[in-house]
Amino acid sequence: MTYTTEKTIAPTAPDAVFERRESEVRSYCRAFPVTFAKAEGSWMSDRDGNRYLDFLAGCGSLNYGHNDPDMRQALIDYIAGDGVAHGLDMHTDAKERFLKAFEERILKPRGLDYVMMFTGPTGANAVEAALKLARLATGRTTVVNFTNGFHGMTLGALATTCNGSKRAGAGVPLNDVATAAFDGYFGDDVDTTAMLDRLLSDPSSGLDHPAAVLVECIQGEGGLNAARADWLRNLERVCRKHDVLLIVDDIQAGCGRSGQYFAFEEAGIEPDMVTQAKSISGFGLPMALTLVKRELDVFKPAQHNGTFRGNNHAFVTGAVALDKFWADDAFAQSVRAKGDIVRRRLAGMAERFGRDGDLSLRGRGLMQGIVFPDGEEAGAVCAEAFARGLIIETSGGHDEVVKILCALTISEEDLAHGLDILEAAIEAVRGGAGLKAAAE
Numbered sequence: 001m002t003y004t005t006e007k008t009i010a011p012t013a014p015d016a017v018f019e020r021r022e023s024e025v026r027s028y029c030r031a032f033p034v035t036f037a038k039a040e041g042s043w044m045s046d047r048d049g050n051r052y053l054d055f056l057a058g059c060g061s062l063n064y065g066h067n068d069p070d071m072r073q074a075l076i077d078y079i080a081g082d083g084v085a086h087g088l089d090m091h092t093d094a095k096e097r098f099l100k101a102f103e104e105r106i107l108k109p110r111g112l113d114y115v116m117m118f119t120g121p122t123g124a125n126a127v128e129a130a131l132k133l134a135r136l137a138t139g140r141t142t143v144v145n146f147t148n149g150f151h152g153m154t155l156g157a158l159a160t161t162c163n164g165s166k167r168a169g170a171g172v173p174l175n176d177v178a179t180a181a182f183d184g185y186f187g188d189d190v191d192t193t194a195m196l197d198r199l200l201s202d203p204s205s206g207l208d209h210p211a212a213v214l215v216e217c218i219q220g221e222g223g224l225n226a227a228r229a230d231w232l233r234n235l236e237r238v239c240r241k242h243d244v245l246l247i248v249d250d251i252q253a254g255c256g257r258s259g260q261y262f263a264f265e266e267a268g269i270e271p272d273m274v275t276q277a278k279s280i281s282g283f284g285l286p287m288a289l290t291l292v293k294r295e296l297d298v299f300k301p302a303q304h305n306g307t308f309r310g311n312n313h314a315f316v317t318g319a320v321a322l323d324k325f326w327a328d329d330a331f332a333q334s335v336r337a338k339g340d341i342v343r344r345r346l347a348g349m350a351e352r353f354g355r356d357g358d359l360s361l362r363g364r365g366l367m368q369g370i371v372f373p374d375g376e377e378a379g380a381v382c383a384e385a386f387a388r389g390l391i392i393e394t395s396g397g398h399d400e401v402v403k404i405l406c407a408l409t410i411s412e413e414d415l416a417h418g419l420d421i422l423e424a425a426i427e428a429v430r431g432g433a434g435l436k437a438a439a440e
């Protein structure tokens, strides 16, 4: 395949039915205004046959790429064999296979003894379940979240989500949450867990004894802030000291994205609960789960209910994903190696196009990005990239971070090509301005 970083994409406009019938709330389609028809691995094609390299990967739902051939075949076989498509939360072959694969590939090798709660199929539902369970198990109300955190759009999860525009959509007060400063909020020299420790130690601090803290190890939507391992260990220590549960939201950073299966592994901590969704099915099918320490598994049967708890098709593909990619450490190692490539290339771009160091890097593993002075510029870079055939999006409180979220299975050649396009896009946006600044 030949690669180009030129502006070559000239798609036909999408059918008017989208604008005529689809709600204003639609969003990603506005940034990528084409009609997609096919997808394979790291590539998507539109109806005209234009090909796009996918550095968004369903917002991290496609860690193993589009239509992995082994998952697809297993799913086709399951459907063709009249496998149960929907069975409420009854026992099925597919669920049994998934539970065993998760136990063998993920829990046992890490010495983790969680029970698995299959919630409704969205990440938000896994978060809701964790929040309810933490409150039920402790008899307390307040949950501590962190600046720039993102945990979903249903009201309980939204209360823990910091983005102002999303919060403004709630229509009711978002209560029972106290926000603490994430790692790095006051710069690298400040350990913000010390403030949390102090607040929790002082009976007159104004912070009610919380049920739990809820944290992302790498903030996906909030701008790719990656918590340092030390900070996570300190956070765990503060939680233990004050008898507060630790919930890690691993919905986006999990399933290998960080360079290990769970993003908290690097820090060696052991959360009381972990939420997973996005890439847990491996195939982009809706599925979510909440991992819970046995002693906290206090819901009565059906107390957190749902019609779509456990998607059998997702169990089929999810089990294949676990067997295929997580039988040993080789896959995680390849993710870390690609993460190093991304880091080197982004550092080169920040160096080449930065003006007085105004471009910086964020994130870790294959969840990294480049920070621009404002969202307008970051958005312009993404638009330039799309015109060159790269699907890439922004993240962060001001949409100021161009975020690389490619499939973890991407070839090094495709990865290099996508980074070439990104570099060309930054040059298109910054190059002229840079020359102008130099001339002044």
Ligand SMILES: *Cc1c(COP(=O)(O)O)cnc(C)c1O
Binding pocket: 121, 122, 123, 124, 125, 127, 150, 151, 152, 153, 216, 220, 221, 249, 250, 251, 252, 253, 277, 278
């Ligand atoms: C995407 C996401 C959610 C919400 O998942 P949905 O499936 O969109 O409800 C929650 N937490 C994190 C960290 C996420 O990235």
